[in-house]
Amino acid sequence: MRESGGNHFAELQSIDEVYDAAVLDALAINKQQLQLLVHSGSRGLGQFILRQHIEQHGHRGLAVDTADCAAYLLAHQQAVQFATLNRRLIAQRILLRLSANGQALLDINHNLVLPAQMHGLQGWVHRKGATPADVGPVVIPGSRGDFSYLVLPLASDLSLNSLAHGAGRKWIRSECKGRLSPRYTVAQLSRTKLGSHVICADRQLIYEEAPEAYKPAENIISTLEGAGLIKVIARLRPVLTYKTRGECCE
Ligand SMILES: Nc1nc2c(ncn2[C@@H]2O[C@H](COP(=O)(O)O)[C@@H](O)[C@H]2O)c(=O)[nH]1
Ligand SMILES: [Mn+2]
Numbered sequence: 510m511r512e513s514g515g516n517h518f519a520e521l522q523s524i525d526e527v528y529d530a531a532v533l534d535a536l537a538i539n540k541q542q543l544q545l546l547v548h549s550g551s552r553g554l555g556q557f558i559l560r561q562h563i564e565q566h567g568h569r570g571l572a573v574d575t576a577d578c579a580a581y582l583l584a585h586q587q588a589v590q591f592a593t594l595n596r597r598l599i600a601q602r603i604l605l606r607l608s609a610n611g612q613a614l615l616d617i618n619h620n621l622v623l624p625a626q627m628h629g630l631q632g633w634v635h636r637k638g639a640t641p642a643d644v645g646p647v648v649i650p651g652s653r654g655d656f657s658y659l660v661l662p663l664a665s666d667l668s669l670n671s672l673a674h675g676a677g678r679k680w681i682r683s684e685c686k687g688r689l690s691p692r693y694t695v696a697q698l699s700r701t702k703l704g705s706h707v708i709c710a711d712r713q714l715i716y717e718e719a720p721e722a723y724k725p726a727e728n729i730i731s732t733l734e735g736a737g738l739i740k741v742i743a744r745l746r747p748v749l750t751y752k753t754r755g756e757c758c759e
Contacts, residue, residue, distance in 0.1 A: 515550070515754065515755055516548070516718060516752070516754075517548060517549040517550075517752070517753050517754065517755040518546075518547075518548050518549075518653065518718075518750055518751065518752045518753075519545065519546065519547045519548070519549075519599055519600070519603055519750070519751045520545070520546045520548075520650075520653065520657075520747050520748075520749065520750045520751070521543045521544070521545055521747075521748040521749045521750075522543060522544045522545075522546055522657060522745040522746060522747055522748060523543055523544075523745070523746045523748055524538065524540045524544070524743050524744075524745060524746075525656060525743075525744045525745060525746035526743060526744040527540065527742075527743050528740075528741045528742060528743060528744075529661070529740065529741070529742045529743070532646065532661060532742045533659075533742055533743055536614055536615075536646060536742075537612075537614070538614065538659075538743075543748060544614075544745060545600055545603060545604070545611060546648060546650065546657065546745070547596045547599045547600050547603075548650065549592070549595055549596055549599055549755065550592045550595070550618075550620065551588040551589070551591050551592040551595065552591075552592075552595055552755060553755075554587075554588045554591055554592075555585075555588045555592070555620065558581075558584045558585060558588055562581060565577075585621070585622065589618055589621055592618060593616050593618075596616065597613065600613070603751070615645075615646060615647065615648065617640060617641065617644065617647050617648070618636075618641075619636060619637075619638055619639055619640050619641075619674040620636060620637050620638065621635075621636055622634070622635045622636070623636075623641075625669075625670070627666045627669060627670070628666055634669055634670070634671070636671055638674050638675075639671040639672065639673070639674055640662075640671065640672045640673070640674040641662075641670060641671060641672075642662030642663070642664055642665065642668065642670040642671055642672050642738065642739075643662070643664050643670045645661075645662075646659060646660065646661050646662075646742060647659075647660060647662060647672065648660075648745070649672065649673060649674070649675060649676075649726070649729065649730065649733075649739075650675045650676070650726070651675070651676045651723065651725075651726030652676060652718070652719075652720040652722070652723035652726070653701060653705065653707055653718060653720060653747055653750040653752065654701030654702055654703055654705070654719070654720025654747070655676065655703070655720055655723065655725065655726045655747075656703075656726055656727070656744045656745060656746060656747075657726065657744075657745040657747070658726065658730050658741055658742075658743070658744055658745065659741075659742045659743045659744075659745060660672075660730070660733070660739040660740065660741050660742060661739065661740045661741075661742055662738065662739055663737060663738055663739060663740060665737070665738055668736075668738055672733060672738060672739065673729050673733065675723075675726075675729075676723045676724045676725065676726040676728075676729050677723065677724050677729065678722055678723055678724070679721075679722060679723055679724045680721070680722045682717040682722075685716045685717045685718075685719060685721075685722050686713060686716040686717070688721075689716050689719050689721060690716065693719070695712055695715055698715050698716070698719060699715070701720060701747065702720070703746055703747055705746070705747040705748050705749060705750060706748070706749045706750070707749075707750045707752065708749070708750070708751045708752070709750075709751070709752040709753070710753075711752075711753065711754060714752060714753070714754055715752070718752055
C-alpha cells in the first residue's frame, strides 16, 4: 500500500498574464504573490482499492443498490479525501520550509468516479486524467518548463463536463532519456527556458519529465477555448519545481 509511483510535483508560480482581473480578484488571488501548485494523489491508496476490487469482482460492474457498491464508494471517497489531505500536507511543509504563509484556493481531483446527470440520464462519470468542468475555476498545467493556465470551465454535456487535465505527454517515458541525454546534462535540466529552477534528485525522472516530453500547453488551451469549453483567467509562469516519483522520504 506504500507503493505510489507516477509524477508528483509542487511548483511555485508567478502570475504572468491576467486575462480576467475580476475573476482573479474574486478568487482572492494577489498578482504580487506566488502561487503554489501541488500535484499529488492518494499515494497508492486508490490503486490498492482498485486491486482489491478486481480480486473480488473481476472487471464486472457493481449494481448500485448493493452493499458491495456502497463499500466500494466509501473506500473511494476516503481515498479522495486522503489525496486532498496529502496535498494540504505537502503545501504546509513547503510553506514551512520557505517561512511563508498561504491559504488553499482550489483543490481538484482528476481521477475519480462521481454520480452525474447528463443528456437527461442519471449515471456515473469516471474521470481518469480528466479535470471536472463543473466545480469552478481549475488549473491546467503545462510542464515544468512551460506555462500553466488558470481557466474558468464552461459546462458542456458534450464533453461530459470534463477537460484535459494538462498539456499531456508527447513522448513516452522510456524514450526520454535516450532522446535528451545527448543534448542536456542533469545540471542543464535543472534550469528551464522560462528561467525557472528544478529540484529533482531522481536522475531518470528529470529526463522523463523534461519540458520537451510534453505538448505545448498553449495549443491545448487554444483548442479548449476554440471548442467553447473554457475561458482563460490567467497564465502562470513556473518559478521553482520540485519533483519526485512519490516515494516516501522518512
Ligand atoms: N506546471 C507543471 N506541469 C506539469 C509538470 N509535470 C507534468 N505537468 C503537466 O501536468 C499534467 C498532469 O500530470 P499527470 O501526471 O497527471 O498526467 C501533465 O499532463 C502535464 O501537462 C510540472 O512539473 N509542472
Ligand atoms: Mn495526475
